[in-house]
Amino acid sequence: MAKVTANQGLTERLQAALKERGQRWTDQRQIIVDVLAASDGHATGAELVERVRQDDPSATPSTVYRTLDLLEELGLARHHHGPDGRETYHLEETTEHGHLHCRGCGAEQELDAAAAAPILRAITGATGFSADLDHLSLQGLCAACRADQKG
Amino acid sequence: MAKVTANQGLTERLQAALKERGQRWTDQRQIIVDVLAASDGHATGAELVERVRQDDPSATPSTVYRTLDLLEELGLARHHHGPDGRETYHLEETTEHGHLHCRGCGAEQELDAAAAAPILRAITGATGFSADLDHLSLQGLCAACRADQKG
DNA sequence: ATGCTTATTGCAACGTGTTGCGATAGACTT
DNA sequence: AAGTCTATCGCAACACGTTGCAATAAGCAT
Ligand SMILES: [Mn+2]
Ligand SMILES: [Mn+2]
Ligand SMILES: [Zn+2]
Ligand SMILES: [Zn+2]
Numbered sequence: 001m002a003k004v005t006a007n008q009g010l011t012e013r014l015q016a017a018l019k020e021r022g023q024r025w026t027d028q029r030q031i032i033v034d035v036l037a038a039s040d041g042h043a044t045g046a047e048l049v050e051r052v053r054q055d056d057p058s059a060t061p062s063t064v065y066r067t068l069d070l071l072e073e074l075g076l077a078r079h080h081h082g083p084d085g086r087e088t089y090h091l092e093e094t095t096e097h098g099h100l101h102c103r104g105c106g107a108e109q110e111l112d113a114a115a116a117a118p119i120l121r122a123i124t125g126a127t128g129f130s131a132d133l134d135h136l137s138l139q140g141l142c143a144a145c146r147a148d149q150k151g
Numbered sequence: 152m153a154k155v156t157a158n159q160g161l162t163e164r165l166q167a168a169l170k171e172r173g174q175r176w177t178d179q180r181q182i183i184v185d186v187l188a189a190s191d192g193h194a195t196g197a198e199l200v201e202r203v204r205q206d207d208p209s210a211t212p213s214t215v216y217r218t219l220d221l222l223e224e225l226g227l228a229r230h231h232h233g234p235d236g237r238e239t240y241h242l243e244e245t246t247e248h249g250h251l252h253c254r255g256c257g258a259e260q261e262l263d264a265a266a267a268a269p270i271l272r273a274i275t276g277a278t279g280f281s282a283d284l285d286h287l288s289l290q291g292l293c294a295a296c297r298a299d300q301k302g
Numbered sequence: 303a304t305g306c307t308t309a310t311t312g313c314a315a316c317g318t319g320t321t322g323c324g325a326t327a328g329a330c331t332t
Numbered sequence: 333a334a335g336t337c338t339a340t341c342g343c344a345a346c347a348c349g350t351t352g353c354a355a356t357a358a359g360c361a362t
Contacts, residue, residue, distance in 0.1 A: 024309055024358045046348060060312055065349065083286075085236030085319095086348075100280050115277045122273040126266045128294030129251050135234075139286040143279030175328050175339055197318060211342055216319060236349095237318075 007037045010076070010093075017074050031055045032067045036077060036091050045079075045087045078134040098136035104145030111136070158188045161227070161244075168225050182206045183218045187228060187242050196230075196238045229285040249287035255296030262287070 010033060015025045035051045036043070043051075049064045068089055071077035079089045083101045098111035111119075116133050123131045141149070161184060166176050186202045187194070194202075200215045219240055222228035230240045234252045249262035262270075267284050274282045292300070 019359095022309080022359095026310070026358075028311075044348090049348090058312080061349070062313085062351080063311060066310085081232055081236045085232045085238060087236060100278060100282075102280070103283070109278065109280070111278060119270065119273045119277055122270045123289065123291075126270055127251060127260065127262060129253070129260070129289065129291045130297055131251075131289045131291035132254070135290040138274065138280065138282045140274075140280045140282035146281055170329090173329095173339080177328070177340065179341075195318090200318090209342080212319070213321080213343085214341060217340085 007034065010037065010091075014071075014074065014076065023070075028052075028056065028059055028063055029067055029070075031059070032064060033071070033076075036068075036071070036089065037093075039090075042088045042090050044082075045089065048089060080135050080137045082137070083139045092134075096133050098133045098138070100138045100140065100142075102142040102145055103139055104141050104148070107142055109142070158185065161188065161242075165225070165227065174221075179203075179207065179210060179214055180218055180221075182210070183215060184222070184227075187219075187222070187240065188244075190241075193239045193241045195233075196240065199240060231286050231288045233288070234290045243285075247284050249284045249289070251289050251291065251293075253293040253296055254290055255292050255299070258293055260293070 011030065014029070014033060018025055031052055032048070035048060035055065039048065039051065045065060045068065048068070049059075049061050052059045052064050068077060068079070072079065076092055077089055078092050078096075079087045080099055082088055083103065096113055098116055100109040100111060101107075102109075111133070113133065116136075120131055120133065123129055162181065165180070165184060169176055182203055183199070186199060186206065190199065190202065196216060196219065199219070200210075200212050203210045203215050219228060219230070223230065227243055228240055229243050229247075230238045231250055233239055234254065247264055249267055251260040251262060252258075253260075262284070264284065267287075271282055271284065274280055
């Protein structure tokens with residue numbers, strides 16, 4: 001009897017991808033995928049570790065982080081870094097997007113692909129680099145905070 | 152007899168700024184500023200801790216990091232984050248610039264103010280944010296790696 | 303079902319910072 | 333020169349990840 005999981009489709013894709021690489025499907029990995037899927041939006045590595053350990057207290061940080069790395073390799077998860085450098089993960093079900101952090105008010109804003117397009121074009125134009133939108137995380141001042149400052 | 156230091160001007164600016172804030176000038180701070188000035192270009196926090204401890208083995212990481220924070224507050228140092236999130240510092244003698252890391256070949260490229268201008272404009276146009284160039288650190292593929300990949 | 307092979311796991315140690323606290327020592331006053 | 337005030341320091345503990353290694357357990361073959 002298969003365990004009931006919230007995301008059948010994802011699980012099956014993963015199992016297939018792993019088999020193809022000679023890698024294995026384990027309970028830990030099922031739990032981690034489930035937790036990540038349930039952590040709608042973003043979650044830091046530490047938060048994910050904590051949630052996984054609620055389902056399976058024997059799970060350790062090393063396993064969780066190794067699995068997150070694996071999921072990124074397989075293109076099923078992405079991370080970026082907060083202004084303090086800490087990692088933040090999300091499943092790659094949502095569309096690709098970047099992040100903006102205001103150092104004035106702390107607000108975090110998402111940058112969707114459409115809004116990012118001219119920015120990425122400007123980056124390529126100026127440098128030849130093609131930047132990864134998923135990993136892009138800018139710090140600065142939002143419009144409101146800039147207005148306050150002028151005040 | 153004043154200790155011989157490599158950067159008189161900087162030290163004097165610092166002493167004045169500290170006095171104005173009711174803060175103190177210490178041997179530790181002299182050493183840290185000297186080390187930072189000698190670490191031409193960029194250095195990670197850990198590297199700076201190590202170099203400071205060569206001059207003064209009694210110095211501890213907490214003091215070094217607290218001093219780096221202080222120098223940033225005073226506008227004398229800046230940091231950004233590598234692709235792994237680790238902090239990297241440099242004195243704010245050099246002109247403001249951003250950083251690009253190629254995930255293909257590992258190359259790191261600096262982005263000077265002139266090259267960055269159109270990018271920052273695009274960011275403000277798309278989002279209203281005014282991004283901090285100093286803290287900007289992008290991951291992506293450089294032109295060469297992109298060409299290879301197509302090959 | 304049983305055994306084999308080796309990917310995965312947990313553990314322990316390490317690397318990089320951060321924080322609270324009591325001891326030390328700058329800087330200013332007398 | 334001595335005393336006062338309090339900023340700074342070192343220490344110990346913690347938070348967040350990463351890595352090497354020996355034990356475990358998937359997945360496959362018999
Ligand atoms: Mn930062
Ligand atoms: Mn990263
Ligand atoms: Zn703001
Ligand atoms: Zn490259």
